[in-house]
Amino acid sequence: MAKVPGLLKGLGVTLGTMVETITKGANTVQYPHEKETPPIRSRGVIALHEGNCTSCMLCARSCPDWCIYIEGHKELAPPRRAGGKPRQVNKLDRFDIDYALCMYCGICVEVCPFDALFWSPEYEYSEPRIADLLHDKAKLGEWMETVPEAPELEAGAEKKSKK
């Protein structure tokens, strides 16, 4: 009998929630019809800024799932100053991320020394065919448009370069 007040209180909680849901609306949203904005720094999809990539392979080697495929070749570029030697640059032929394997750990984004990879909050890219989850260089480049501006840094923090 000592438990009765607690039991009644429990019933009150569920009834209160029901009344609240009917009068003020639910805490959930009806997903395809209305969407919530993802919180800042959401890990939706990884975007590639091709111009910054030097095909150094650090991201591919640090990926726990081995879901990044990089192929490149060396090319000679014209010298920066007149009379100099031609520069050797790495040309990116292929940069694929297999989102069927990716576990969104973000190590590749962290490890990239040249800021070529960015997190984008876009999450609606499911495919009927699993093979279509392999995003190639061009598609990863398109995601770049959805990358938000980095949030304000704390006062006194060292500023990193943007995309």
Added chain:
Amino acid sequence: MLGLIADVSYWTQSLLRVFGGIVAILLPAGTIVYVFLFKMMSFMQSRLGPMEAGPFGSLQLFAEVGKWLQKEDLYPERADRFIFKMAPLIVLSSTFLLVAVVPFGPDAWFTNFEAGVFYALAVSSVSVLGILIAGWASANKYSLLGGLRAAGQLIAYELPMVLAVVGVVIQAGTMNLQQIVVAQNTGSIFGWAGLGNPYILTQCVGFVIFMIAVQAELTQAPFDMPIAESELVSGYMTEYSGFRFLIFFIGEFATAGVFAFIASVLFLGGWGVPFSWFGWTSIDSIDNWMNVVGPLIMFTKMMLLVFVIMWVRFSYPRFREDQLQRFAWKSLIPLSLVNIMATSVLKVAF
């Protein structure tokens, strides 16, 4: 029903009764599932529940039934095929047998016989057999455990239910459900007949015990150890799929509706309104329109009681097996025995 169609041929009567029985089973079951299981539970968890199928998801149930009908009828390899198939039907037939004695109006009933209460309590325990053989025939140790738990639980809670009803029977002086309705609606509270005398007032202890026992008989939380999905992966229902699972599902919610019907007959005055309102004196003087309004009153009372059952179900966590047994044998049964004694003493005194 019989009272209305007494002069048509036997097979028409039987057909009408079968049709009426199916309506009296499926309509409450469908309404309960949509209103309470889909919507009320969602609201209590601050979400909207199904919203896509039909307006406010009202056709979701048809989508679910369609899904179940499409599923393959699976058997475990070592299952005892014949009784494996029989089990859901036994459970559902218990529900159909139960609804047969419920009166829905002065002439709207399926059968009307003297030992109605006795019959209802007897056939309600047929479902135990179905559940037990479902658990055994599945050849699955979790199902067997679930079936055994169900048997232990249903037998333990059958007793307080019977004993709680005895109080009503003593007070009404009859076991006929129709007579119990009449007794409540012609009764008076200290000489004032404006409300009749619904037995929930005098038998409030019996009502609480009855509703707790109903909760346990229906294996609704907090008494859902037999189907505890986190321990026994749905117990005796584990191996069932498709149509047979659907029958268990219908049986569960139809039985909830039928028990609520019986509870409203026993404690809330059933289909009747207090006879003094319209100057009726006995069951024969009741106007014919009560045969239409009566079922609606019953339906309203049923929804009210099922609301309470489901409210409790969605609010409380599960008992432990030993707590469940202790609660039945050490609290409910002594309490209902005291209730019977008090009722009989008062019955003789007044």
